[in-house]
Amino acid sequence: MARKKFIVGLFNDEDVLFPAVKKVRSAGYKIHDVYTPFPVHGLDHAMGLRETSLHTAGFIYGITGTTTAISGISWIFTSDWPMNIGGKPHFSLPAWVPIIFELTVLFAAVGMVLTFCYLCQLAPFVKKHHFHPRATDDLFVMVIESTSKTNVEDLKGFLSSNGALEAYEEVAEDGWWLGRYDKNEIPFESKEKEVAVVV
Amino acid sequence: MASLKYESQLREPLVYGTKDYHQVTEDICRPIEAKPSKLWYIGFFISVALLLFGVYSVYREVTYGIGEWNLNKTIGWGWDITNFVWWVGIGHAGTLISAILLLFRQGWRTGVNRAAEAMTIFAVMCAGQFPIFHMGRVWMAFFVLPYPNTRGPLWVNFNSPLLWDVFAISTYFTVSLLFWYSGLLPDFGTVRDRAKTKLRKLLYGIASFGWTGSTKHWQRHEALSLVLAGLATPLVLSVHTIVSFDFATSVIPGWHTTIFPPYFVAGAIFSGFAMTQTLLLVLRKVYRLEDYITLGHVEAMNKVIVLTGSIVGCAYLTELFMGWYSQNKYEQYAFFYSRANLFSPYGWSYWGMMACNVLSPQIFWFKKFRRNLFITFFMSVIVNVGMWFERFVIIVTSLYRDYLPSSWSVYYSPTIWEIGFYLGTFGLFFTCFFLFSKYFPVIAIAEIKHVLKTSGESYKDKVGHIEAKPVEEFAYQYAHVDNASAHGKGSSGMEHH
Numbered sequence: 001m002a003r004k005k006f007i008v009g010l011f012n013d014e015d016v017l018f019p020a021v022k023k024v025r026s027a028g029y030k031i032h033d034v035y036t037p038f039p040v041h042g043l044d045h046a047m048g049l050r051e052t053s054l055h056t057a058g059f060i061y062g063i064t065g066t067t068t069a070i071s072g073i074s075w076i077f078t079s080d081w082p083m084n085i086g087g088k089p090h091f092s093l094p095a096w097v098p099i100i101f102e103l104t105v106l107f108a109a110v111g112m113v114l115t116f117c118y119l120c121q122l123a124p125f126v127k128k129h130h131f132h133p134r135a136t137d138d139l140f141v142m143v144i145e146s147t148s149k150t151n152v153e154d155l156k157g158f159l160s161s162n163g164a165l166e167a168y169e170e171v172a173e174d175g176w177w178l179g180r181y182d183k184n185e186i187p188f189e190s191k192e193k194e195v196a197v198v199v
Numbered sequence: 200m201a202s203l204k205y206e207s208q209l210r211e212p213l214v215y216g217t218k219d220y221h222q223v224t225e226d227i228c229r230p231i232e233a234k235p236s237k238l239w240y241i242g243f244f245i246s247v248a249l250l251l252f253g254v255y256s257v258y259r260e261v262t263y264g265i266g267e268w269n270l271n272k273t274i275g276w277g278w279d280i281t282n283f284v285w286w287v288g289i290g291h292a293g294t295l296i297s298a299i300l301l302l303f304r305q306g307w308r309t310g311v312n313r314a315a316e317a318m319t320i321f322a323v324m325c326a327g328q329f330p331i332f333h334m335g336r337v338w339m340a341f342f343v344l345p346y347p348n349t350r351g352p353l354w355v356n357f358n359s360p361l362l363w364d365v366f367a368i369s370t371y372f373t374v375s376l377l378f379w380y381s382g383l384l385p386d387f388g389t390v391r392d393r394a395k396t397k398l399r400k401l402l403y404g405i406a407s408f409g410w411t412g413s414t415k416h417w418q419r420h421e422a423l424s425l426v427l428a429g430l431a432t433p434l435v436l437s438v439h440t441i442v443s444f445d446f447a448t449s450v451i452p453g454w455h456t457t458i459f460p461p462y463f464v465a466g467a468i469f470s471g472f473a474m475t476q477t478l479l480l481v482l483r484k485v486y487r488l489e490d491y492i493t494l495g496h497v498e499a500m501n502k503v504i505v506l507t508g509s510i511v512g513c514a515y516l517t518e519l520f521m522g523w524y525s526q527n528k529y530e531q532y533a534f535f536y537s538r539a540n541l542f543s544p545y546g547w548s549y550w551g552m553m554a555c556n557v558l559s560p561q562i563f564w565f566k567k568f569r570r571n572l573f574i575t576f577f578m579s580v581i582v583n584v585g586m587w588f589e590r591f592v593i594i595v596t597s598l599y600r601d602y603l604p605s606s607w608s609v610y611y612s613p614t615i616w617e618i619g620f621y622l623g624t625f626g627l628f629f630t631c632f633f634l635f636s637k638y639f640p641v642i643a644i645a646e647i648k649h650v651l652k653t654s655g656e657s658y659k660d661k662v663g664h665i666e667a668k669p670v671e672e673f674a675y676q677y678a679h680v681d682n683a684s685a686h687g688k689g690s691s692g693m694e695h696h
Contacts, residue, residue: 043414047414092358101437
């Protein structure tokens with residue numbers, strides 16, 4: 001696996017982090033990721049990440065649950081083994097509402113959680129590269145990709161002048177466990193730039 | 200740049216004291232990293248002992264049959280189903296706190312949601328035991344699941360409320376578990392990154408699924424939490440509604456009422472919050488988490504208790520009115536003889552229920568009592584005793600004298616194995632809760648950090664002299680203050696401690 005260089009900047013306040021993210025991006029650096037101890041609202045927009053489609057996936061799973069319940073119960077009670085229960089009609093939809101509802105919720109919830117784990121590649125025994133152990137405690141860790149053209153000292157100075165407590169270079173193996181497994185992760189602007197280079 | 204978060208000027212802080220992010224991590228991880236106290240061991244062993252007694256009681260029941268319990272043809276549901284409904288009711292607060300209060304943007308949920316959700320999961324686990332073992336031939340329990348089988352295939356009855364219950368409880372358990380665990384991932388990440396020993400690093404590493412705190416992951420995590428909350432909200436309301444259908448769709452006097460679904464849901468939230476209070480009041484004291492589970496939290500939950508207790512009280516009175524107004528002899532007998540008559544065989548349980556559930560919670564109309572820890576603790580126990588009586592009243596007083604006087608039953612009292620089963624579920628519940636409190640972060644660390652800056656720094660600074668100021672001056676000042684200057688204080692407050 002290829003090894004890649006990253007410049008890591010550590011911040012201790014989200015109010016300092018936000019302007020820094022904007023400046024680093026407008027200076028043309030490519031932010032690999034920002035690791036935060038809690039969800040910082042708006043950071044995804046500041047980084048240019050697209051909205052997640054997890055909601056849509058959840059809706060589709062829910063609809064699947066609804067259809068499974070309706071079609072399953074209808075088939076069982078009208079064709080496979082029609083039972084006479086108190087002389088009531090075989091197709092008694094109102095009585096099935098609770099189970100239809102429960103299966104909708106069940107499918108949506110289970111499906112979404114599995115999708116979430118798949119997209120984020122989270123599972124027991126998965127090893128990921130952790131840039132800083134305090135990223136889950138009190139530090140906001142900005143990781144910038146470093147290429148052959150990057151002036152490391154300049155970038156470190158730039159980060160420090162924008163409020164980073166510390167800035168250093170770190171080498172990590174490139175691979176999906178860094179968080180780059182998903183092509184959609186790449187911010188819109190940098191995606192266009194890459195295309196431009198190829199052309 | 201103005202601060203990113205709006206900080207209320209007047210609200211009571213969600214987290215007391217001046218803390219930074221690291222302090223929050225320290226405070227909540229301390230009990231996990233320290234050796235458990237003597238008290239913890241004592242409590243844990245008592246719980247395990249109760250659990251073992253429960254296992255033996257169930258062993259007797261499975262080996263010798265349902266006859267080990269004092270149920271009979273007339274009173275076919277007794278302690279077992281009472282306990283089932285009681286535990287399911289307790290299991291309602293956790294998901295209500297985490298889901299409904301999330302949708303309503305109630306910031307105070309962050310301090311209590313983790314422990315309340317854990318309580319929910321353990322309570323539903325306990326509840327599930329009762330209908331399963333009440334089947335008698337428990338090894339055939341899988342017959343309740345619809346699957347293609349060699350008996351026809353003979354399917355389950357999808358029109359039956361008992362089957363709806365199977366789906367409702369199992370869905371509720373699964374969704375609550377997923378919701379709880381997905382919230383735990385980031386916090387397990389925190390514990391993992393602080394771990395000193397290799398074993399801890401390994402185990403918490405496995406439990407955290409390799410959580411890194413990536414922005415994209417947080418974005419998805421937030422979306423997941425919100426949608427799960429949206430799904431869990433109707434689910435919470437549906438579960439006890441469906442439990443009430445077990446009774447309401449029957450033709451037994453006292454059960455056959457349309458008021459049951461809302462009445463059961465209110466009662467479930469009532470008892471769930473009471474159990475949350477019982478557990479959290481002890482937890483905050485033992486783990487010194489008074490700054491996170493504050494008097495404000497206790498008061499907020501007491502408000503829910505007085506509200507739902509009063510709803511339940513209205514339901515009791517409505518039932519009596521409807522019993523009288525229906526002019527139905529059987530209904531009137533069930534309500535006015537079997538229940539409301541103190542001198543009937545089960546009158547004591549009805550009036551016990553009234554005293555515990557309707558009258559005593561009314562003291563929470565007074566702020567002084569809502570914020571009193573001893574009264575809250577005492578009341579939380581009283582409420583759950585009352586809610587147990589309620590289920591017992593509903594089940595047994597409706598069954599013991601039905602339409603045919605020849606099948607009226609003698610006085611129903613439980614055998615030791617029936618009581619043992621109930622005690623055993625207490626053992627299961629507390630064993631799980633003790634393990635949870637030792638190995639899991641009992642407060643959602645990431646969520647506390649998220650609300651930390653909006654949590655009343657300026658309240659602490661300002662309230663003192665606001666109260667001393669005349670109203671006009673206060674109104675003038677706060678009408679002319681712009682957001683940025685109101686905020687400078689909140690965010691700079693982080694730096695000088």
